[in-house]
Amino acid sequence: MRVRVLAGVLALALLGGCAQRQLGHHMTNVAGLVAPLKFHMSNQNGAAVSAADYRGDAVLLYFGYTHCPDACPITLAMLADAISQLGAEAGRVRVLFVTVDPRRDTLAVLKRYVRGFGPQFVGLRGTHAQLTRMIKRYRVSYHDEKPDASGAYEVDHSSAVFIFGPRGRARLLAQSGAAARVIAADLRHLLATG
């Protein structure tokens, strides 16, 4: 019995050792760890959309806000770069940009913002309840920082890009610093294997 318990502890340790499969720099395999794509929000045109609307596409999910000075534009530009390397496959990729600052990011603001990055970019805006459900589901957080004298404020938020396969299953997590070339290769692989 004691041997069995010890064996169990060892097995757990081994399991931990191979738990996080590293695939190139800043990319993590999260298949089976992160919940499948599921949400209800409005897109930048004001239409109610859900995960079902993006079945068949590879989906890149990112939380941010349009007043973001650095992280968001850098990440979205990098994703646009990755998509541009896909050629004909680019049409099967969607980037869902979920605003964590719905107060300032009205649909009109969101629409203008995502258009700048390309046709694959979708702006999503939810009610407080919808947004809360989503950040709980993906275990991310955001919070407003103190406003400056003019009332402008920054929002602290997650930096992860969650990547889902065409069937809505979570596959990869790209951390900030991931290269466009690597993401493009992963997307090509995702679209080929489903």
Place this chain on the structure above:
Amino acid sequence: MRYLTYLLPWQFSPTACAVFGLTLALYVRGWVVLRRTHIRVRPWRALVFGLGLALNYAVMQTYFDFLAQHMFWIHRLQHLILHHIGPTLLILSAPVPILRAGIPAPLWRLLNVPWVRAPLRRLWHSLQHPLIAPVLFVGLIYFWLIPSVHFTAMIDTRRYELMNWSMLVDGILFWWLMLAPREAQGESALGYGARYIVLTAVALPQIVLGAYITLTTRQLFSIYAVCGRAWAISPMLDQQIGGLLTWIPAAMMSAVGGIVVIYRALSEERRMLAPGVPQASGAAAEATA
């Protein structure tokens, strides 16, 4: 009204609801049953038990859980409570006779069916082994702090729950072996001298790990940057406070445990030396302790 929402679970867990609910129900029922048989249980015991239960519940099923998911040092505080402080309070309240009295008779009979009882006993004895228990205790702390393991535990809800429950269950097992009176431990009773050695032995690796996390200049846990921190704090400061919590209060709990062990040894000796008082049997001694 807004503050009330902080008391609600960040992510509702049916497991937590069932475990905490049933434990509380069992305890209350046991209290009532004992009262009816005119066995008086001192109120401080219920108070300490309730405090231990409430602390464990609060760090798992309130807004605190959100903070623990998104701030390394709060996560360390959560584990300090689940693995050290909460179980210590539960064990020091000597809850077994009360919980035992709360178990309904049919359930008690089921637990005593030989093919149910035998494997449970074997499992209990292996977990209460004086080598396995401390290895498991320290091993779990190290295991969940392996950076790659920590990453997946924070990103996956099921692993996160498994991590927290493993800490609470192991905490209860370990502190029971360390702090319960010897006569209440039955067959797997451990001498007080051996306990003192085990308590010292588990403090050292916790000090080493805590000091490493505090003093290293490397950022060990990327998950908090990836998923966002609960409020603005420098990642290194977050890691250093977390390291200190792993280092000092966790190791201090060994000192607290040591004091309890000395107290137990002395009071046992006093009881044995007391003239004319027959040595109390296990359950009775605990019921009146």
